[in-house]
Amino acid sequence: MFIDRAIIEVRSGKGGDGRIAFRRERSRPKGGPSGGNGGRGGSIYLVASSEVNTLVKFRHSKVFVANDGENGDIKDMYGHSADDVYISLPVGTVVFLEENKQFICDLDKPGKTVLIAKGGRGGRGNAAFKSNRYKTPKIAENGLPGEKKRLILELKLLADVGIIGYPSVGKSTFINLVSNAKAEVGDYGFTTTIPNLGVTYLKDGSSFVIADMPGLIKGAHLGKGLGLVFLRHIERTRVLIHMVDMSGLRDPYQDYLSIRSELKDYGMHLIDRPEVIVASKMDEEGAQERFKEFQKKVNKEVIPITALDQTNFDLVLYRCKDLLKDAKTYPVYEESNEEVVINAYDKDERIFYIEKINENTYEIKGERVLRTYNLINISTDDGMMRLITYLNKIGVDEELHKLGAKDGDIVKISDFEFEYFE
Structure with missing residues (x-):
């Protein structure tokens, strides 16, 4: 059987969370912070292989998932980074994003390897935040989420x-x-x-x-x-x-x-x-x-x-x-060195923008602000303060005021919401 088109889903791993920890040793009464960084999530690569001739197996194996990175630990121990996943495809496979049919890559040469879903960065533990001014930080970062994409695979034969x-x-x-x-x-x-x-x-x-x-x-x-x-x-x-x-x-x-x-x-x-x-x-x-x-x-x-x-x-x-x-060799698609655009936010250079959901609810959006939010561990008081300080610094309060937000209105960012007060 010959299958020349298939749709698969790839999910790279989340980065491990940073750890909040302090040394508790008799010999070091003021041991200081010792929380380690989280490991990197596993990435997913596509590889052009001469040993694969069709897309038949992708009728059944449609989801490819990389593992998450391990969390950081005490005593400055870093979490292990997850192994990367390599998907072997026939030489001649062309890859598109399903959501907008955007061309991603052409696996036209044996051994060609393309990073298709990057693993999330590991979060920093509190040891990374120690400074002369801040000697006992009680904050740590979450690992960044991985990427999820649905891909269209098309096999175009390599015949002379x-x-x-x-x-x-x-x-x-x-x-x-x-x-x-x-x-x-x-x-x-x-x-x-x-x-x-x-x-x-x-x-x-x-x-x-x-x-x-x-x-x-x-x-x-x-x-x-x-x-x-x-x-x-x-x-x-x-x-x-x-x-x-x-x-x-x-x-x-x-x-x-x-x-x-x-x-x-x-x-x-x-x-x-x-x-x-x-x-x-x-x-x-x-x-x-x-x-x-x-x-x-x-x-x-x-x-x-x-x-x-x-x-x-x-x-x-x-x-x-x-x-x-x-005879000339004609490329099926002209490849670009630019990073693939996954959604409209990737083109937006603004740090954030605010969308009014209804009369009393606003939502903070934007790739850059959401990336920073995902890093901040808001389960601690210091982490919450860090988020509030960051939002004030980039001008969220000022923008809410311009939009007419009133005391008690709800402000959302990703899966978190809080009340607005001037």
Whole structure:
């Protein structure tokens, strides 16, 4: 079975919490703070692996979770950082965010590794807050939460040469005879429902990967039939074998124009790929006359082939080999060095903003303020004071006043709420 699309969820680990602790040793009556830092949560990486060929297993293993970091401990002991999780994917997998279909990465080379969900930072223990002014700090930080993302995985085959054409023109027969592929053969509207991949070995010792793509119909670039599946895989190929049927059941010239039109409409430089035009089923009655008429219309080299005795099969393969020498490799997506935007807040440079929920309730929002809030352990008096001081410092009180907040109104930040008083 071949699965070329899957959806998975990844969850990186939360950072361990910092510890509040003090030394209690007879030899050190003023031992001071000794709470250690929490460990880092486990991150999740995607790895392009040549040992994985399909996305089949991701139909069942859809959630990948990294462990949380351990909490800090007494005597300045740090919590252990969690192990990272590595997910092996087939080379050629392209990854998107499900929520907005944003492109994340293209795993186009074996061994390519991408950090997809970063583990949360461990919180600092109270020993980290000791200073000349503050010798017995009673505050510690929480570990930051990990990231949670739903990802779309699309496998785009890495074939050097792709065989294209309408259904039942002889693509599967050709690839079976010239490679180690085992494509299904039959006289159906759609013989090939999945791409068949094989390696062709030429007599001079050279070789290349060849793929028989699902048959196209008019409107494929709009998603009709199996068209989008076909076009998604053909993006990777550098040379095309365009096969047309000379048996008389179809109009070869109209078929040729229709498929060229589909390639152009889809984009991705498909129309620019070098092609070898092949006329199949030349042993059928009247095929020679149709071949001459077709060649005259296209005004390009067309190679006639016959599957029964494999006439001109070698000629087709060596034409492909020659074209591959200078054929360009087109990236499926242009990758950016910028960090992936997960939600609208990531673009917002403000430290915070306040949203009025109803007449008496306000909510403090913003990625930066929420990140700081998540770090502060508000279960202690010192931690609560630290939060209040921080909110005042960044101007939350002033902004609430501008919005018309009154004494006793409720102010929320994440899962915590408090009453507002001027």
